């Protein structure tokens with residue numbers, strides 16, 4: 244993130260931060276004033292996101308960290324295009340995408356449990372988006388081999404996903420998410436279903452993977468160690484961003 248060294252209350256007056264720049268300028272993701280309210284039973288509403296500003300520079304991996312219910316997943320869904328905003332805007336690479344439906348944003352989502360298709364092979368899972376796009380079989384096979392290599396599972400294209408470990412399945416889910424060259428990779432607690440060792444292993448690779456794939460990543464997590472893997476960390480509380488900076492700045496050394 245370009246405002247990596249800026250935390251609330253520490254902004255030098257002469258500094259022009261992306262928050263103050265008009266949306267549309269600059270590469271990467273800009274969320275401006277995003278507000279999401281959910282209706283409650285009594286006819287009122289709960290504010291899940293309260294005028295949130297978020298900037299993610301292209302090719303960075305940013306972690307959104309915070310306690311349960313603080314609005315992390317809602318923010319991720321706003322970026323993905325699954326939430327109706329009560330106020331605010333979402334821009335990517337200088338283009339406003341606020342009203343653009345999820346499948347037209349060119350972003351990929353990876354969830355906690357990977358959600359692989361068990362009736363398909365590993366390779367068919369990874370190639371899924373390419374097949375829908377009509378990419379030739381030969382090119383698909385090449386790309387699948389590249390991606391499986393990238394996630395540390397070379398030579399597994401013919402495997403049945405049910406024979407893989409939890410960590411391997413998450414790697415396949417990441418490869419599948421990257422197959423269509425997404426402009427953004429949106430990761431919702433991608434490691435939390437894994438046991439500690441696998442979490443450490445895959446976590447250590449995650450930032451390198453995002454960088455190697457040349458994509459921009461947003462990682463939602465409630466785990467401090469997981470957040471440390473990112474280039475920068477955004478800390479949320481009760482629907483607001485309360486700190487932004489490098490992992491050391493936000494979480495301490």
Ligand SMILES: Nc1ncnc2c1ncn2[C@@H]1O[C@H](COP(=O)(O)OP(=O)(O)OP(=O)(O)O)[C@@H](O)[C@H]1O
Pocket residue numbers: 281282289290291309310311312313314315316317318465
């Ligand atoms: N569909 C919904 N209808 C009503 N309220 C919702 C809905 N989705 C989320 N909320 C509320 O919005 C707030 C933010 O929820 P969100 O799922 O974004 O939090 P979170 O930080 O991702 O939590 P967790 O880590 O537990 O997944 C919470 O108070 C939650 O109860």
